[in-house]
Amino acid sequence: MDIAKLSDKIVAGDRRALARAITLVESSRPDHREHAAELIETLRRKTDAQAVRIGLSGTPGVGKSTFIESFGMMLTEQGLRVAVLAVDPSSARSGGSILGDKTRMELLSRNPNAFIRPSPSGTHLGGVARRSREAVALCEAAGFDVILIETVGVGQSETVVAEMSDLFILLLAPAGGDELQGVKRGIMEMADIILVNKADGDLKPTAMRTCADYAGALRLLRKRPYDPEGFPKAMTVSALEQDGLSTAWDEMNTLVNWRRETGHFTGRRAEQARYWFEDEVKQALLAQLRTGQARAALDRIGDQVAKGQTTPSKAAAQLLQELQKSSE
Amino acid sequence: MDIAKLSDKIVAGDRRALARAITLVESSRPDHREHAAELIETLRRKTDAQAVRIGLSGTPGVGKSTFIESFGMMLTEQGLRVAVLAVDPSSARSGGSILGDKTRMELLSRNPNAFIRPSPSGTHLGGVARRSREAVALCEAAGFDVILIETVGVGQSETVVAEMSDLFILLLAPAGGDELQGVKRGIMEMADIILVNKADGDLKPTAMRTCADYAGALRLLRKRPYDPEGFPKAMTVSALEQDGLSTAWDEMNTLVNWRRETGHFTGRRAEQARYWFEDEVKQALLAQLRTGQARAALDRIGDQVAKGQTTPSKAAAQLLQELQKSSE
Numbered sequence: 001m002d003i004a005k006l007s008d009k010i011v012a013g014d015r016r017a018l019a020r021a022i023t024l025v026e027s028s029r030p031d032h033r034e035h036a037a038e039l040i041e042t043l044r045r046k047t048d049a050q051a052v053r054i055g056l057s058g059t060p061g062v063g064k065s066t067f068i069e070s071f072g073m074m075l076t077e078q079g080l081r082v083a084v085l086a087v088d089p090s091s092a093r094s095g096g097s098i099l100g101d102k103t104r105m106e107l108l109s110r111n112p113n114a115f116i117r118p119s120p121s122g123t124h125l126g127g128v129a130r131r132s133r134e135a136v137a138l139c140e141a142a143g144f145d146v147i148l149i150e151t152v153g154v155g156q157s158e159t160v161v162a163e164m165s166d167l168f169i170l171l172l173a174p175a176g177g178d179e180l181q182g183v184k185r186g187i188m189e190m191a192d193i194i195l196v197n198k199a200d201g202d203l204k205p206t207a208m209r210t211c212a213d214y215a216g217a218l219r220l221l222r223k224r225p226y227d228p229e230g231f232p233k234a235m236t237v238s239a240l241e242q243d244g245l246s247t248a249w250d251e252m253n254t255l256v257n258w259r260r261e262t263g264h265f266t267g268r269r270a271e272q273a274r275y276w277f278e279d280e281v282k283q284a285l286l287a288q289l290r291t292g293q294a295r296a297a298l299d300r301i302g303d304q305v306a307k308g309q310t311t312p313s314k315a316a317a318q319l320l321q322e323l324q325k326s327s328e
Numbered sequence: 329m330d331i332a333k334l335s336d337k338i339v340a341g342d343r344r345a346l347a348r349a350i351t352l353v354e355s356s357r358p359d360h361r362e363h364a365a366e367l368i369e370t371l372r373r374k375t376d377a378q379a380v381r382i383g384l385s386g387t388p389g390v391g392k393s394t395f396i397e398s399f400g401m402m403l404t405e406q407g408l409r410v411a412v413l414a415v416d417p418s419s420a421r422s423g424g425s426i427l428g429d430k431t432r433m434e435l436l437s438r439n440p441n442a443f444i445r446p447s448p449s450g451t452h453l454g455g456v457a458r459r460s461r462e463a464v465a466l467c468e469a470a471g472f473d474v475i476l477i478e479t480v481g482v483g484q485s486e487t488v489v490a491e492m493s494d495l496f497i498l499l500l501a502p503a504g505g506d507e508l509q510g511v512k513r514g515i516m517e518m519a520d521i522i523l524v525n526k527a528d529g530d531l532k533p534t535a536m537r538t539c540a541d542y543a544g545a546l547r548l549l550r551k552r553p554y555d556p557e558g559f560p561k562a563m564t565v566s567a568l569e570q571d572g573l574s575t576a577w578d579e580m581n582t583l584v585n586w587r588r589e590t591g592h593f594t595g596r597r598a599e600q601a602r603y604w605f606e607d608e609v610k611q612a613l614l615a616q617l618r619t620g621q622a623r624a625a626l627d628r629i630g631d632q633v634a635k636g637q638t639t640p641s642k643a644a645a646q647l648l649q650e651l652q653k654s655s656e
Contacts, residue, residue, distance in 0.1 A: 037641045037642055040641065041638070133640075270635065271634065273634055277629070277640040277644055277647075279640075280641055281644045282617070285613050285648075289613070302602045306601055308372070311368050312601055312605040313458075313608055314368075314369055316609045316612060320612050
C-alpha cells in the first residue's frame with residue numbers, strides 16, 4: 001500500500017481516497033492497523049488543517065437525522081464543507097446503525113460538499129471509539145470545515161464523542177417538565193449547547209417551556225471557568241422548518257472563537273490527545289488477556305471460581321502472580 | 329486482626345461484627361485488603377447460606393426509598409431478615425449518597441431484622457463494585473434471607489448491580505407514553521420485573537397505562553430461554569399504600585424457584601463469579617499504570633502526544649514496547 005500517495009490524495013480532497021482510508025482505519029487486521037497508524041502519522045506531518053468538531057447527542061425520536069440534514073445543508077450553502085460521522089457501538093447488535101440509512105438525509109447525502117459515513121460496526125466501544133477518532137483525523141486532513149460526530153443518547157458513547165469534539169451539542173425533543181430528570185446529569189454537564197428541536201406547529205409552546213426548564217437547569221450547574229457569560233445555553237430550533245439553525249451556528253462560533261482566543265481550544269485538544277493515548281495503552285493491556293497463555297490461565301482459574309472453589313479476589317491475585325512469573 | 333473470630337461472629341448474626349467487616353472490605357489499605365480477602369475466603373468455607381439477591385434500579389423521584397421501606401417492612405413481617413445495600417459511584421461527587429439518609433427509611437432502619445448500609449464512597453465504579461460485591465457476600469454469610477442492592481438509574485452502575493443480583497427489578501414512576509424511550513433499552517433488557525410505582529390516588533390511571541406500555545415493550549424483547557412464560561413482566565405497585573407488594577414478592581419467588589429448579593440460578597451465580605474474577609484481573613492490570621515507572625512513562629510520552637509531536641496510536645505502541653523491555 002502506497003501510504004504517501006494515499007495521503008496526498010486525501011489532502012487534495014479526493015473523496016474516494018478518503019472513503020478508502022476510513023475503511024483502512026476501521027479494519028482490525030494487523031497489517032491494516034500498521035498502515036493506518038502510518039497514514040495518520042503521515043497526515044499529521046503533512047497538514048495542520050483544523051475543522052470544528054461538533055459532537056451531537058440525542059436519543060431516537062428527537063429528530064437527529066432531520067437536524068443533521070437541515071444544519072448540514074445550511075453550512076454547505078455558506079460554502080463550508082461538512083463531514084458527518086457516527087459513533088454507535090450498539091449498531092451491530094440492534095441491526096440498524098444510525099446513519100446507515102442515508103435516505104434519511106437525502107439532500108445532504110447527494111451534496112458534493114458533504115461527506116456522510118455511518119458508524120463503524122462492532123459492539124466494543126473501545127474499538128469503535130478508536131476507529132471513529134481516526135476517521136475524524138482523516139476528515140480533518142481532507143480539509144472539511146465542520147465535522148459532525150453524532151451518537152445516540154444511550155450508554156457511554158457520549159463520553160467518547162465528547163472526548164473527540166470541540167463542542168458538544170445535546171439535541172432534545174419538547175417534553176413535559178417531569179422528563180427533565182430523564183436526561184442524565186453527566187450528559188447535561190458535557191453539553192455546551194442544548195437544542196430543543198421541533199419548535200414548530202403545535203409543539204412550539206412545549207418546546208419553549210422545555211427550553212426554559214433546561215436553561216434553568218443549566219444555570220444550576222457549575223459555571224465553567226473557560227467559557228464566556230451565558231454558556232452553556234439552551235435554545236429552541238426547528239430542523240423541519242429550518243428555524244433557529246443559523247442562530248445556533250452563530251452561538252457555536254461565538255464559543256469556538258472565545259475558546260480559540262483564550263487558548264482553551266488548543267488546550268482541550270491537547271488533553272484529548274493525551275486521553276486517547278492513555279486509552280489506547282489501557283485497551284492494549286487488556287487485549288493481552290484475550291490471547292495465549294493469559295487467556296488459558298483466565299479460563300482455567302475462572303472455572304475454579306465458577307465452581308466456588310475460590311473467591312474472585314483470591315483467584316485474581318493468583319492469576320496475576322502466575323502471569324508475572326511467566327514473564328520473568 | 330482475628331479473622332476466625334470475626335467470621336464466627338458474622339455467621340452467628342452479630343450485627344456490629346458485620347458492620348465492622350463491611351468497613352474492612354471498603355478500605356483500600358493494603359493490609360486491610362489482605363484481611364478482607366482472607367475473611368471472604370474463610371466465610372466461603374464456613375457457610376453456604378444463600379440469600380435472594382435483588383438488584384433494584386430507579387432514577388431519583390420514582391419513590392425508591394419509600395419502596396424499600398414498605399417492601400422491606402413487609403418481608404420482615406413475614407419473618408425474613410433483610411439487608412439493604414447501595415451502589416452509587418457518583419455519591420462522593422454529588423455529596424449526598426443514596427441511603428445516606430436513613431431517616432428516609434425510618435421504620436426499616438430501626439427494625440432488628442433489617443440491616444441498612446449506604447453506598448461505599450468513591451467515584452471509581454470498579455472500586456465501588458468490588459466493595460459492594462464483598463458486602464453482599466458478608467451479608468449472605470450473616471444469614472440474611474433477602475439482600476436488596478439499590479442503585480440510581482444513571483450510568484453503568486446498573487450493569488454492576490445486575491452482575492451481583494439474582495433478580496433485577498426496575499422501579500419506574502407513572503409517565504406519559506412518550507417517556508418510554510427515556511428508559512435505555514439495555515436496562516429494559518436487564519430487568520426481570522418492572523414495577524410502576526405510585527399507582528395510587530390521581531396517578532393510578534397513568535400508572536396503569538405506563539405499566540401496559542412497558543408490558544408491551546417487554547413483549548418485543550427477546551424471550552429468555554431460561555425463564556417461564558410471562559417473564560420479564562411489568563406490574564403496578566403503590567409503595568405508599570403498600571399495595572401490590574406481596575404480589576410482586578410472589579412473582580419474584582416464582583421466578584427464583586423456577587430458576588433454581590432449572591439450574592439457572594446456580595449457573596448464573598457461577599457466571600457472575602467468573603465475571604468478577606475477570607473484572608478484578610483487569611482492574612489490577614490497569615492499576616499497574618497508576619504507579620512507578622509506568623506512570624512516569626505515561627506522563628512523559630503523554631506530554632509528547634499533547635504537544636502534537638506524535639499520534640496517540642504511535643505513542644501507545646511505543647509505551648508498551650518500553651514497558652515490555654523493562655520487565656524482561
